[in-house]
Amino acid sequence: MAMELFNTLGRTVVPFIPIVENHVGLYACGPTVYHYAHIGNMRTYIFEDVLAKTLRHQGLVVKHVMNITDVGHLQSDADAGHDKLMVGAARENKTPWQVAQFYEEAFFRHCGLLNITRPDVVCRATQHIPEIITLIERLLEKGVAYESAGNVYFSVEKFPAYHELGQLVLDEQRATERVSHDPLKRSQADFALWFSTSKFPGQIMKWESPWGLGFPGWHIECSAMASKYLGERVDIHCGGIDHINVHHSNEIAQSECCFGHRWVNYWFHCEFLNVEAEKMSKSSGEFLTVDSLVDRGYDPCAFRLLVLGSHYRSALAFSWEALDDVATALQKARRRISSALENNSPPGEAFSALHAASYRRFFAALEKDLHTPSAMAEFWWVIKSNELTESERIDLLRSFNAVLDIGLFDTQATRLTSEQSDLIAARNVARNERNWAESDRIRDLLLAQGISLSDLKA
Ligand code: AMP
Numbered sequence: 001m002a003m004e005l006f007n008t009l010g011r012t013v014v015p016f017i018p019i020v021e022n023h024v025g026l027y028a029c030g031p032t033v034y035h036y037a038h039i040g041n042m043r044t045y046i047f048e049d050v051l052a053k054t055l056r057h058q059g060l061v062v063k064h065v066m067n068i069t070d071v072g073h074l075q076s077d078a079d080a081g082h083d084k085l086m087v088g089a090a091r092e093n094k095t096p097w098q099v100a101q102f103y104e105e106a107f108f109r110h111c112g113l114l115n116i117t118r119p120d121v122v123c124r125a126t127q128h129i130p131e132i133i134t135l136i137e138r139l140l141e142k143g144v145a146y147e148s149a150g151n152v153y154f155s156v157e158k159f160p161a162y163h164e165l166g167q168l169v170l171d172e173q174r175a176t177e178r179v180s181h182d183p184l185k186r187s188q189a190d191f192a193l194w195f196s197t198s199k200f201p202g203q204i205m206k207w208e209s210p211w212g213l214g215f216p217g218w219h220i221e222c223s224a225m226a227s228k229y230l231g232e233r234v235d236i237h238c239g240g241i242d243h244i245n246v247h248h249s250n251e252i253a254q255s256e257c258c259f260g261h262r263w264v265n266y267w268f269h270c271e272f273l274n275v276e277a278e279k280m281s282k283s284s285g286e287f288l289t290v291d292s293l294v295d296r297g298y299d300p301c302a303f304r305l306l307v308l309g310s311h312y313r314s315a316l317a318f319s320w321e322a323l324d325d326v327a328t329a330l331q332k333a334r335r336r337i338s339s340a341l342e343n344n345s346p347p348g349e350a351f352s353a354l355h356a357a358s359y360r361r362f363f364a365a366l367e368k369d370l371h372t373p374s375a376m377a378e379f380w381w382v383i384k385s386n387e388l389t390e391s392e393r394i395d396l397l398r399s400f401n402a403v404l405d406i407g408l409f410d411t412q413a414t415r416l417t418s419e420q421s422d423l424i425a426a427r428n429v430a431r432n433e434r435n436w437a438e439s440d441r442i443r444d445l446l447l448a449q450g451i452s453l454s455d456l457k458a
């Protein structure tokens with residue numbers, strides 16, 4: 001069966017047909033590396049990872065490209081506020097380059113903990129300034145962009161299909177629109193492609209351009225990098241739902257005006273993870289990271305399992321109770337697998353029709369708009385069923401785990417024992433009480449067992 005995906009463009013579930021047979025160009029908006037990625041961000045990256053793994057399981061050759069936003073993303077997704085990297089630099093008394101490097105490394109470390117495969121191409125905006133400038137020049141030549149006091153803006157009225165992607169959320173669009181008046185814009189709906197340093201005199205990351213010293217806008221970065229690595233036609237573009245109205249609508253406007261044709265065929269958007277009905281956000285200052293989970297003794301795979309129990313188009317209300325439940329369930333599943341491995345029948349056993357049917361049900365669920373909750377239901381059936389032989393069970397679980405990647409076959413050595421989890425909890429208490437001697441003693445104890453803890457503030 002071919003994959004079916006919900007396309008935000010058109011808002012229906014449609015069969016996925018790649019542009020080039022058997023190949024998929026997949027672009028994901030990567031993190032803005034001015035702070036840790038929170039577990040909401042990671043939920044989106046987990047789904048993108050499962051999408052890529054499902055497509056690969058179908059035999060398609062996937063080229064997964066992810067950018068790193070290390071300049072140009074202002075505090076508001078529209079053109080207001082300061083560059084987030086400058087905000088991070090001021091917060092930590094570092095240079096924006098140091099901040100970007102630190103949080104990019106932290107991001108991929110967290111991805112590793114969550115079994116998110118590193119994309120085939122990871123590209124930083126700061127390393128693609130010439131490509132960005134070329135794209136802006138093309139937009140100026142086409143008359144859809146204009147220069148104003150060293151800034152370059154895209155003229156939204158030149159792209160009548162601007163609201164096509166965000167069609168069903170126009171009210172929200174109005175609410176998020178135009179947070180501040182920019183006298184340099186011909187229309188307040190226009191957005192910046194290039195910022196001059198006259199507007200941001202303190203900017204540290206800056207480059208020469210035909211319009212003077214400055215730095216690129218966030219939206220043009222994605223158009224430039226996606227087209228460099230995937231060409232002018234892209235199969236699937238991913239991101240969180242917050243990007244539909246501004247960032248992705250802007251990306252489409254620039255790219256389609258530049259290339260003169262449809263740019264992306266399928267838009268894949270993930271709903272939010274919320275904590276106590278509030279959306280997780282970095283600007284609010286309070287957020288959970290993968291390190292926060294590990295510090296509390298959780299196996300990151302339990303979080304991945306929690307995420308996969310929800311559908312990517314539904315919001316997930318995060319709670320510690322829910323994480324506790326899946327962590328326990330994961331431990332039970334692993335114990336069941338260990339016992340199945342011990343009682344495994346000799347190789348060469350013929351598998352039953354039940355085995356084939358279960359395999360089909362699991363992958364059919366994923367192929368139906370990446371329905372991970374149904375796939376997980378099948379997974380639990382396989383764990384619990386008395387009708388399967390142990391080798392059938394193991395064979396199915398190995399196939400499922402290729403996509404779920406929840407560490408089902410991890411050895412005990414890679415997981416925390418309950419004593420180790422208790423030690424981590426005790427250390428958290430010691431740190432909260434500012435009992436540094438005790439906290440260091442426990443840290444050294446864990447280090448001797450090969451477990452290193454991050455003390456970075458989350
Ligand atoms: P950022 O680093 O803020 O650009 O966001 C990285 C990715 O996470 C983007 O695809 C966002 O759309 C997505 N995202 C942001 N907040 C959340 C959230 N609370 N839940 C799920 N995804 C999110």
Ligand code: ZN
Pocket residue numbers: 028029030222247251
């Ligand atoms: Zn983007």
